[in-house]
Amino acid sequence: MDIDAFVTAHRPVWDRLEYLVKHRSSLTGEEVDELVDLYQRVSTHLSIVRSSSTDAMLAGRLSALVARARSAVTGAHTPAWRELVRFLTVTFPVVAYRARWWWLVTSVAFFAVSWIFGAWVAANPDVQAAIATPEQITQLVEEDFADYYSEHPAASFAGQVWINNAWVSLQVIVYAIFLGLPIPWVLWQNAANVGVSGGLMASRDKLDIFFGLITPHGLLELTAVLLAAAVGMRLGWTVIDPGHRRRAEVLAEQGRAVMAVALGLIAVLFISGLIEAFVTPSGLPTAVRIGIGVLAEAVFLAYVIIYGRRAVHQKETGDLERAPDVAPSA
Incomplete structure (x- = not known):
């Protein structure tokens, strides 16, 4: 897999997901739906990177982004x-x-x-x-x-x-x-x-x-x-x-x-x-x-x-x- 082409093609999706995660407390209904959809898509991207690339930095970035998106979607528990x-x-x-x-x-x-x-x-x-x-x-x-x-x-x-x-x-x-x-x-x-x-x-x-x-x-x-x-x-x-x-x-x-x-x-x-x-x-x-x-x-x-x-x-x-x-x- 051409990792550079992969990053170029999907970076706008990752940036958009990161934006939605940062502003999750003020999202509209449509943006919440978009957040869920992008979370699923970026999870797939992470699976592809892990199975087809040795780029540890890219895998780490996507792992962190998916984890944050999962917390936003599922509602992470606030520590007591x-x-x-x-x-x-x-x-x-x-x-x-x-x-x-x-x-x-x-x-x-x-x-x-x-x-x-x-x-x-x-x-x-x-x-x-x-x-x-x-x-x-x-x-x-x-x-x-x-x-x-x-x-x-x-x-x-x-x-x-x-x-x-x-x-x-x-x-x-x-x-x-x-x-x-x-x-x-x-x-x-x-x-x-x-x-x-x-x-x-x-x-x-x-x-x-x-x-x-x-x-x-x-x-x-x-x-x-x-x-x-x-x-x-x-x-x-x-x-x-x-x-x-x-x-x-x-x-x-x-x-x-x-x-x-x-x-x-x-x-x-x-x-x-x-x-x-x-x-x-x-x-x-x-x-x-x-x-x-x-x-x-x-x-x-x-x-x-x-x-x-x-x-x-x-x-x-x-x-x-x-x-x-x-x-x-x-």
């Missing part, structure tokens, strides 16, 4: 470690970062409501009396509030807190199915509870104990729950205003991204649970316990900002690398 790295450095932080304004407004509203409720309860004895008797308030302020964090073994308490907070976050995200409308009500109830507890503690001049116990774990915990609420409401708004794209396509994309946030928050809330179980009730000085909570919060926010901003600049959305609703089909 690569999926995990992408999730940690792209998927989770970019979805959180893209929801940053929803997240910020939600957080400001939550803490404003908590502060208003707290001030109202602390300044009105009649409101306090409607909540509980003076003896019950004294019991809460002097013993129950602090005992809550130390009455159970730390390990089991951490697990209980983690499961509870993860479940609350998942519920908030699921409410996006209802356009996110129940989410503000859930946040209102939680903000009111925080405000009432703080107001009762303030009424007995125990705010130092309140913030000393709630701040170490509460910063990260509330940040995670508020992020879940923000992405849930953002997903609900997508149904109302999908922009210039098809509503079903945007909803599918945002839905997958939001579920990624739900998975990421499980890890964040696990850390918060550990702090609540092992740091909050510990004998460490209050300043040290609060410092640990502030550090955990700062690390988490820096992680979201740094990796999220970088992913946004790379045009990432947090969706799957090859989303099923945009995958090429014949």
Whole structure:
């Protein structure tokens, strides 16, 4: 066989197959069909070269091209470690970062409501009396509030807190199915509870104990729950205003991204649970316990900002690398 003539005759086919393989994520249906056809033809060329030529370099090039084309046609499995790295450095932080304004407004509203409720309860004895008797308030302020964090073994308490907070976050995200409308009500109830507890503690001049116990774990915990609420409401708004794209396509994309946030928050809330179980009730000085909570919060926010901003600049959305609703089909 004249190997030079063979290469000259078939090089355009090989170059075209190489091009299709490189751009496989954006192929049209016709191009996918062409990719399959060229893969079969070049496989035949490789067999001919191996049986009729001693040109090792040509055989090696065609072998590599056929292997890459086979992966493109059959769908090569992405290594688990690569999926995990992408999730940690792209998927989770970019979805959180893209929801940053929803997240910020939600957080400001939550803490404003908590502060208003707290001030109202602390300044009105009649409101306090409607909540509980003076003896019950004294019991809460002097013993129950602090005992809550130390009455159970730390390990089991951490697990209980983690499961509870993860479940609350998942519920908030699921409410996006209802356009996110129940989410503000859930946040209102939680903000009111925080405000009432703080107001009762303030009424007995125990705010130092309140913030000393709630701040170490509460910063990260509330940040995670508020992020879940923000992405849930953002997903609900997508149904109302999908922009210039098809509503079903945007909803599918945002839905997958939001579920990624739900998975990421499980890890964040696990850390918060550990702090609540092992740091909050510990004998460490209050300043040290609060410092640990502030550090955990700062690390988490820096992680979201740094990796999220970088992913946004790379045009990432947090969706799957090859989303099923945009995958090429014949």
